[in-house]
Amino acid sequence: MSGLVDALVIVAVIALVIVRQFRASRVGTDRRWWLLPGVLAVLALREPHLLDTRHPTTAALVFGAEVIVGLAMGAAWAWTTRIWVEPDGAVWSRSTRASVAVWAVGIGLRLGLFGIGTLLGVHQDGSALILALAGTLLVRSGLLIWRAQSLRPAPVSATAYRDGVPRSAWKEPV
Template sequence: MIALTNVLVIAAVMVVVVQRQMRAQRLDTERRFWLLPLILGALALRDPQLVDHQHPALSVVLLVAGLVAVLGMGSVWGWTVRLWRTADGSVMAKGTKATVAAWIGMIAIRLGLYGIGTALHVHQAGSSLMLGMAVLLLVRSLVVNWRARTLEPAPPTAVLH
């Protein structure tokens, strides 16, 4: 039951995140962007089956490989987001086609790792996906927020008299 709940939580988070990313929205760099990843990470780390106790070494290797992959993909995802500053100085963000490609790449990598684990008879808990999602969201947010803080101010608009 826990695995099904984890998969449903992951699917819901993915749908919400991707949907929001593809719409232009004001970026609040002061927002607590780390809160959702913290919650997802805490939920994942509390699962005693995060590591397969019959194949601990292989299980940890697959878990670490997945986390390294999401570190990279989170960075890629953060760089694919289009950022711009409006005339009032606020920062806007919108996902691009490259953002969708990054998501597809991440899903392909996760499926590949899952396939390897299955071939090696390693049990992979849904909590490992949740932990990966937490890391992915955190890294993406860090990259986007860093990029937003380094944006040039919007050029002044001409005032007609």
């Protein structure tokens, strides 16, 4: 892909993900949560110039740091996401303000890595960023699914007449 297409794909995916994650959404453990990261990884890995051939060792180190930042960002994002269980057993999630901080720090680290790579003369392609973004999404989704599976629904309060129908407690006015 060209640099412009890479940039558009990255911006579109980040915008889609951020907008969706800051709304409450149901966590589906049976869905294909790995599909978007998988598509992004395939798009990134099919590029022939993932690493700079003139500086292979330095390029690999910068690329490895980019992937590690992406994985750490996905884990931090998953742990700063609020999840809860509704009485019907449905698990919901929504990113928090701490998640915004995770994104800001992650973007700052990635810009720093890009600057370091540029100073070292490493040609950096958008494919590395797309692959790191795929890792971020994969780790975040996997950890959220894992956290959601460990939650249990809130216990149903005792029923008044043992008939299985919960009733609200009635208070006599004083």
